[in-house]
Amino acid sequence: MLALYGHPFSSYTWKAQIALHALGLEYDFRVLEAEFPEHGAIVAQHGGPHAKFPVLVDDGKVVFEATSIIEYLNQRFPADLPLIPADAAAALDVRTMDRVFDNYVMNTMQGAVAEAIRHPGAPDPVVLAEVTAQLRRTYAWLEEWLAGREEGAGAITLVECAAAPSLFYADWVEQIGAEFPRLSAWRAHLVALPAVSQCIEAARPFRSYFPLGAPDRD
Ligand SMILES: N[C@@H](CCC(=O)N[C@@H](CS)C(=O)NCC(=O)O)C(=O)O
Known part of the structure; x- marks a missing residue:
């Protein structure tokens, strides 16, 4: 197994x-x-x-x-709906977005988490401000990307695997506000996918681990 x-x-x-x-x-x-x-x-x-x-x-x-x-x-495990498309051009797009979510959402968000762990209770506001500014810049970019994207009904690819956890926790660091309606709606769509909500529920008992304090939502 x-x-x-x-x-x-x-x-x-x-x-x-x-x-x-x-x-x-x-x-x-x-x-x-x-x-x-x-x-x-x-x-x-x-x-x-x-x-x-x-x-x-x-x-x-x-x-x-x-x-x-x-x-x-x-x-x-070849599947009818593969995690990475067989078509080379489509696969390149998926892999590129995987890099976007890791490098500009997940790892950026983790910068704030690392700062809160480094200085418990007193994270450097300059570091946190840099992180939130970078996240907002990424949110604006993703808002435009989503404008041209066709959503496969409930389909999960490498993009959703990377996007769901990174947007879930990034929103806890810098909330995705009303100025990013497509991104906000897509995050809501992602967290409702059964493959994702299973993770969210399993993690719920550990929310006290979030060093910046988990918000009272999700
Ligand atoms: N680039 C790695 C990053 C993995 C990563 O940062 N994992 C974190 C947990 S989310 C970890 O191992 N933290 C413990 C540590 O850094 O010692 C990947 O994509 O798997």
């Missing part, structure tokens, strides 16, 4: 989980908590240069990096 090492509150773990859920795959979720040091040992050994999670293990084959896990699942 597939095994995924990660944590229910971790955005990049969600990214891999959403793909697993979309493909309808069963997997053994090996949660990283102090009571399971053997899970941490796998991530330390296989989680790449900085020992990050998620890590997927499939019958001895180990894959790290959420995007690579999704690429792997897409190859290993």
Whole structure:
């Protein structure tokens, strides 16, 4: 059976989980908590240069990096609605947007989280202001991108896998306001997808982990 090492509150773990859920795959979720040091040992050994999670293990084959896990699942479990389109031009577009969500939403949002962890209770307002400005710039770009996008009814690709967790948590750092109506509506659509809402519910008991304080919504 597939095994995924990660944590229910971790955005990049969600990214891999959403793909697993979309493909309808069963997997053994090996949660990283102090009571399971053997899970941490796998991530330390296989989680790449900085020992990050998620890590997927499939019958001895180990894959790290959420995007690579999704690429792997897409190859290993061909589906009628693939996570990455077979058409090369369409696949390039999907992979480009995956980079946009990781680099300009997820990792930007994590900058605020890292600052709050570095200075508990007193994050540097300059750092937080930089993060929110960068997020707003990305939101404006995504608002335009969405204007030209056709939504596949409920379809989940690598784009949705990357977008759902990154927009979910970015909104907690800098709320996607009424000036971004398409992005706001798309986030609502994403969080309602069963493959995503499963992650949200599993993470709910851990909301106190959010170092900036989880807002009272979602
Ligand atoms: N580029 C990696 C990033 C993974 C990542 O940042 N994971 C976080 C959890 S969301 C993590 O491992 N945090 C623990 C740490 O940095 O030690 C990916 O796409 O999988």
